[in-house]
Structure formats: C-alpha cells, structure tokens
Amino acid sequence: MTEVQITAVDEEQIDTVLASDVEFAGDMSFKKPLMIKGRVSGIIRSESELHIEERAVVEADITAVVVSVKGSVKGNIVASERIELFATASVDGDVTAPQVTMETGCRLNGACRMTAPATDAGV
Numbered sequence: 001m002t003e004v005q006i007t008a009v010d011e012e013q014i015d016t017v018l019a020s021d022v023e024f025a026g027d028m029s030f031k032k033p034l035m036i037k038g039r040v041s042g043i044i045r046s047e048s049e050l051h052i053e054e055r056a057v058v059e060a061d062i063t064a065v066v067v068s069v070k071g072s073v074k075g076n077i078v079a080s081e082r083i084e085l086f087a088t089a090s091v092d093g094d095v096t097a098p099q100v101t102m103e104t105g106c107r108l109n110g111a112c113r114m115t116a117p118a119t120d121a122g123v
Contacts, residue, residue: 006084054088
C-alpha cells in the first residue's frame with residue numbers, strides 16, 4: 001500500500017484566520033476559506049474550505065466543501081468534496097465525504113462513509 005502525503009495549505013491563501021487566542025461558541029457560517037487556530041464550539045457551515053490547524057480544538061458538527069484537519073475535532077464532519085486528516089489529527093465523530101484521505105498517525109474514532117460526489121448523483 002502506498003502512503004499518501006496531503007499538501008498543507010499556506011495561511012496566506014486563506015481569507016480569514018481565527019488566531020490561537022480566539023475562542024468562539026455558537027453557529028458559524030461562511031462562504032470563503034477559513035482557518036481555525038483557536039477554540040470553536042457549536043455548529044460550523046461553509047460553502048468553501050475549512051482548515052483546522054494543529055493546536056486548534058473544535059467541538060462542533062461541521063458541513064463544508066473541503067475539511068482539512070490537523071488538530072482536534074469532536075463532532076461529525078460532512079464534506080461535499082473531501083476530508084483530509086493529517087498525521088496530527090484527532091477526530092471523535094463520523095466523517096462523510098466522496099473522498100477521505102488519512103495520513104499515517106491520525107486518529108479517527110467514528111464511522112467513515114464515502115459518498116458519491118454531488119455531480120454523480122442521479123446518474
């Protein structure tokens with residue numbers, strides 16, 4: 001089996017970054033890429049990419065196009081395109097996406113469901 005390496009995103013390419021000293025609780029919705037470095041709890045909905053950095057702690061159910069996890073997530077993750085779990089990721093919850101990539105060393109405690117891409121639905 002070939003080991004897959006996921007490419008990390010450059011912070012400069014992200015529209016909004018929640019710094020490591022930010023704590024947010026509640027419902028969060030956004031349309032452009034977001035990077036979380038701090039603590040977030042509640043519900044997260046995105047029409048774009050969500051990047052959870054290595055020291056970030058997220059306790060939320062997440063729905064986005066792409067979800068990239070390096071930190072800790074407690075909650076279910078649903079992505080319309082893909083979910084990326086880096087080696088430092090810890091996820092306690094179910095993940096659902098057409099494409100799920102997991103680096104060696106990540107921890108997933110939940111079910112993994114691979115769905116058909118949205119463009120293939122009904123074909």
